[in-house]
Amino acid sequence: MPLSDEELREAVVAFNASGGNKQKAADALGIKRETLRDRLKVAETRGVAETPMIEMPAFVLDGDEDEPIEDIIDRMAKRFEKAKKAHDARQWFPIKVNENKPIGILFVGDPHLDDNGCNWPVLRDHVNICRNTEGMFAVNIGDSTNCWGGRLIKKYADQETSVHTARRLVEWFLLESGVRWLVWLMGNHEHMGDGAPLLHQMNKRYGSVRVPMLDWQARFSLQFANGSEFRISAAHDFPGNSMWNPNHGPVKAASFGDNVDLVVCGHRHNWAISQWEMAEKGVTPLLVRLRGYKHLDDYARRIGKYEQDEGQSILVVFDPESKSPAGRMKAFVDIGEGADYLTWLRSRP
Secondary structure, three states, rough: OOHHHHHHHHHHHHHOOOOOOOHHHHHHHHHHHHHHHHHHHHHHHOOOOOOOOOOOOOOOOOOOOOOOHHHHHHHHHHHHHHHHHHHHHHHHEEEEEOOOOOOOOEEOOOOOOOOEOOHHHHHHHHHHHHOOOOOOEEEEOOOOOOOOHHHHHHHHOOOOOOHHHHHHHHHHHHHHOOOOEEEEEEOOOOOOHHHHHHHHHHHOOOOOOOOOOOEEEEEEEEOOOOOOOOOOOEEEOOOOOOOOOOOHHHHHHHOOOOOOOEEEEEOOOOOEEEEOOOOOOOOOOEEEEEEOOOOOOOHHHOOOOOOOOOEEEEEEEEEEOOOOOOOOOEEOOOOOHHHHHHHHHOOOO
C-alpha cells in the first residue's frame, strides 16, 4: 500500500525536529532507521514538505511587474514616428495668401508684458495699428512675460505684476487684443517657468489650435496666389554675436543656412535692419533684429548698456507684384508710417 502524504510529512517533521538525526527521528516515530530513510526519499520525490507555522503568499518577483521590454520598444518607436511627423510638418510650412495684394507682418519683439519696464504706451499703440490696418498680421518672437523660474524666481519680488495678472495679460494679448497672429515663438523666459505649457492651454481656447506655437524657431513661407513666395526664418535668436554688428547672428543664418528672403530674431534687446545681395547664393535677404518692449532695465544699466528708444517691433511689408529682389520687402521701424505705406500699396489698381 503506497504511503500517504501525511505519513511522509510526519517523517519530514520528525527528521527536522531531531536536528537531522535519522536514528533519533526513527525512534520518535517507532520505525526503523531504514524505513525513515525510505520515507524521506519518497517525500523528496513527491515534493512533500513540512507544513510551516506561517505561510506567506507567492509574491511577484522584482522586475516581473514591469512592462515587457519589447512592448516598451514598440511604444517608443511609435512615439518617435509620431513626433518626427509632427516635427517635419513644422519645417517650412506654407502660409497661403489667397490674393495678390501686399500684406504686412508686424514682427513683435520680446513683449515682457508683466515687467515694470514694459513700454505699454508704445505696445498698445502698435496693437491698435495692427488690429485696425487691413492686411496686417503679426508674429510674436517670444518672451511674452518674465515667467521667472529657478534661482531667478525671486525676481517676482521686484515687479508689481503678479503671476495671475501676468497670465491674464498674455491671454489678452493672444486671444482678445484683435491682433491677427500667424506664429508665436517660445523664448528663453517661457522655459524658465511654466510659460510654454500655459500658452498651449490658452491657445486651445480657440476651439482649435489656430496659432502655431513653436519652440524658439519657425521656418515658413508666404505663398501668394500669383506664385510669388517669401521664405522666412524667424527665431528668438540665432547663434553668433559681435560688438560691431548687432545682426551678426542673422547674417550667419542667412549665409550658412537655407536660402531665405527674411531672417528675423529678438532676445538681445537691441534692433537692427540690414540687407544686401548675396550673389553667391542668388538671394537678397532682409535681416532684422527686434529690440522688444522691455525698458528701464536695471541689469542692462549695471553692465554699461545704453537703451535704444525704437525698434520694439518692426513691420515688414511684402509686395508679391514687385519685380525687384530688393524691393519685394520693406522694413519699417515707424509702425504707423509702415501701416500707411501698406494701406497705400494695397489701394493700387
